[in-house]
Amino acid sequence: MRRGRLIGLAVALALFLALALQPGLFTPLLSLLVEPGTPLVYTRQSLIALAVWHIAVVASAEAVAVIVAVALGILVTREKGAEFMTLARMTSNLGQTFPPIAVLAMTVPLVGFGFQPTFIALAAYGLLPVFENTVAGLRGVPATTLEAARGMGMSKRAILMQVELPLAAPVILAGIRISTIINIGTATIGSTVGAKGLGEVIIAGLQAGNAAYVLQGAMLVALMAVCFDLAFRSLERRAFA
Amino acid sequence: MIEVRELTKRFGDRIAVDGISFEVRDGCVLALVGTSGCGKSTTLRMINRLVDPSSGEVMIDGRNALDMPLEQLRLGIGYVIQGIGLFPHWTVARNVATVPRLMGWERERIEARVSELLELFQLDPGEFAGKYPSELSGGQQQRVGVARAIAAEPAVLLMDEPFGALDPITRQRLQAEFAAIQRRRRMTVILVTHDMDEAFKLADTIAVMDEGRILQIASPEELLREPRQGFVRTLVGLDDRALRILSLHTVDEIRREPTGRWEVRGETLIDRESGRAVNGLGAGDTLREAASRIIWEAVETLPVLEAGSVVGEVRADDVWAAGGRRA
Ligand SMILES: Nc1ncnc2c1ncn2[C@@H]1O[C@H](COP(=O)(O)OP(=O)(O)OP(=O)(O)O)[C@@H](O)[C@H]1O
Ligand SMILES: [Mg+2]
Numbered sequence: 180m181r182r183g184r185l186i187g188l189a190v191a192l193a194l195f196l197a198l199a200l201q202p203g204l205f206t207p208l209l210s211l212l213v214e215p216g217t218p219l220v221y222t223r224q225s226l227i228a229l230a231v232w233h234i235a236v237v238a239s240a241e242a243v244a245v246i247v248a249v250a251l252g253i254l255v256t257r258e259k260g261a262e263f264m265t266l267a268r269m270t271s272n273l274g275q276t277f278p279p280i281a282v283l284a285m286t287v288p289l290v291g292f293g294f295q296p297t298f299i300a301l302a303a304y305g306l307l308p309v310f311e312n313t314v315a316g317l318r319g320v321p322a323t324t325l326e327a328a329r330g331m332g333m334s335k336r337a338i339l340m341q342v343e344l345p346l347a348a349p350v351i352l353a354g355i356r357i358s359t360i361i362n363i364g365t366a367t368i369g370s371t372v373g374a375k376g377l378g379e380v381i382i383a384g385l386q387a388g389n390a391a392y393v394l395q396g397a398m399l400v401a402l403m404a405v406c407f408d409l410a411f412r413s414l415e416r417r418a419f420a
Numbered sequence: 421m422i423e424v425r426e427l428t429k430r431f432g433d434r435i436a437v438d439g440i441s442f443e444v445r446d447g448c449v450l451a452l453v454g455t456s457g458c459g460k461s462t463t464l465r466m467i468n469r470l471v472d473p474s475s476g477e478v479m480i481d482g483r484n485a486l487d488m489p490l491e492q493l494r495l496g497i498g499y500v501i502q503g504i505g506l507f508p509h510w511t512v513a514r515n516v517a518t519v520p521r522l523m524g525w526e527r528e529r530i531e532a533r534v535s536e537l538l539e540l541f542q543l544d545p546g547e548f549a550g551k552y553p554s555e556l557s558g559g560q561q562q563r564v565g566v567a568r569a570i571a572a573e574p575a576v577l578l579m580d581e582p583f584g585a586l587d588p589i590t591r592q593r594l595q596a597e598f599a600a601i602q603r604r605r606r607m608t609v610i611l612v613t614h615d616m617d618e619a620f621k622l623a624d625t626i627a628v629m630d631e632g633r634i635l636q637i638a639s640p641e642e643l644l645r646e647p648r649q650g651f652v653r654t655l656v657g658l659d660d661r662a663l664r665i666l667s668l669h670t671v672d673e674i675r676r677e678p679t680g681r682w683e684v685r686g687e688t689l690i691d692r693e694s695g696r697a698v699n700g701l702g703a704g705d706t707l708r709e710a711a712s713r714i715i716w717e718a719v720e721t722l723p724v725l726e727a728g729s730v731v732g733e734v735r736a737d738d739v740w741a742a743g744g745r746r747a
Contacts, residue, residue: 321505321508323501323502323503323504323505324505324506324507324508326470326501326505327499327501327504327505327506327507328507329470329494330468330470330494330499330501331494331495331499331518331519331522331568332491332492332493332494332495332519332522333491333518333522334491337522342507342509345509346508346509
């Protein structure tokens with residue numbers, strides 16, 4: 180199981196790097212998609228640079244989403260914070276159901292084009308899975324374990340840090356994984372407002388009617404998502420053991 | 421010394437514990453017995469304040485538990501939780517070390533204490549210290565739960581069905597080990613159990629609870645000889661009370677001076693009257709064991725042995741009298 184995951188990760192990573200660094204290798208495949216004579220490899224920007232930007236915007240949005248969502252999840256599972264549950268759930272639900280493209284449209288006038296509106300849209304979009312999993316993970320800590328912790332004389336803070344969060348960690352990590360995977364895909368729309376990222380390749384393909392570009396961009400995004408998925412899964416397993 | 425006065429707990433309209441009072445003197449063991457849902461666990465939880473009493477008070481060594489800082493109160497009270505509740509993400513050693521760590525003991529002291537406790541409960545430290553709770557059997561987990569509760573040598577110990585998930589042999593061995601530790605450390609203990617035999621064996625005082633009230637609180641012998649009408653009688657069980665009374669006493673209490681009847685020949689002991697070889701009793705054996713042996717051997721008298729020599733004898737009539745109704 181663990182070996183399978185590592186092998187999968189190695190293969191996905193190798194493919195991703197090959198496609199990003201040596202896209203020329205794939206010309207035979209890409210040439211099947213388009214009329215002869217059409218450019219096959221996107222050259223306006225280096226693919227690897229776009230991938231790095233893509234990761235940067237997803238990672239920074241995730242960082243904020245995770246901090247906010249985990250903090251909210253902790254708050255609403257405390258005795259005193261239970262009343263915020265509905266509010267917190269509404270907020271994170273709204274973040275997820277409000278179309279990110281609409282968020283872009285609304286934030287561009289406020290913060291301008293590029294990185295910022297994309298970052299905001301992704302942070303809002305990534306909130307819900309992390310929040311829900313944090314709540315589920317914390318609620319899943321067995322009642323007897325909590326009673327033991329309290330009965331032993333641990334402070335509330337110690338119980339949270341030493342018992343609840345470690346026990347909820349695998350579920351919280353799964354939430355972060357889901358949120359990250361979703362946002363790696365969603366981040367492609369950032370290119371509509373001028374954020375640097377792999378969406379640029381896809382959009383260029385759409386505009387020029389070049390299926391080779393579209394496929395290239397899409398494959399890079401998909402492989403990136405697969406890599407993160409597998410990496411997170413092995414992390415989750417480690418957190419659980 | 422634990423004093424509980426008029427302690428009451430309501431959950432909504434339901435009264436879980438209904439104005440109970442009792443005290444447990446230093447170094448004594450009180451057993452709380454009663455059917456499921458009668459309020460035993462709730463009573464324990466009010467003592468370490470996992471549950472806030474609706475009314476009444478708990479005094480520990482003359483101090484009102486409600487006035488003491490919560491964590492300090494709990495650090496001083498060992499707690500064996502019903503359902504064990506080991507920390508699943510910590511090793512056995514880390515689990516046992518919970519309270520000593522909270523109290524800031526030094527590392528060497530904690531390690532030594534953990535090994536000592538694991539050995540005491542017959543869990544080889546080399547094998548078990550690094551294991552996780554999920555790798556243990558139910559009985560092993562239970563032992564770790566008890567070890568964790570007494571790790572910091574609390575003066576007060578609350579145990580909620582600590583030996584529930586054990587086979588009879590392991591349970592008896594643990595009960596005996598626990599009794600020895602308790603006597604040595606003179607802990608003040610409240611023990612919740614469903615098992616009357618456990619209560620008779622370990623407790624100085626037994627409180628019988630039903631529907632949140634204490635119906636009778638008495639020494640084991642008193643409870644057996646004079647159980648109140650109704651529920652207490654049903655729970656105590658009158659059919660074998662003579663045998664249960666016998667198990668509260670030891671051979672030492674009724675042994676007489678030995679007569680010349682017993683002859684030691686090498687390894688064996690001969691009864692000169694019958695010419696048969698007999699097995700002697702130990703001075704610490706219970707009268708129940710003595711009665712069983714007397715019946716089995718079909719004799720009137722058995723010798724008491726200590727370190728290979730006869731130090732006394734026990735007569736059947738004396739045993740019957742000890743277990744019988746008092747005139
Ligand atoms: N937190 C709670 N909220 C509501 N009712 C409760 C709560 N805790 C206990 N009760 C109720 O109080 C009563 C006494 O419960 P308690 O756990 O003290 O019983 P018990 O004697 O320990 O039973 P058992 O032998 O099954 O462990 C039960 O009817 C139970 O349903
Ligand atoms: Mg109980």
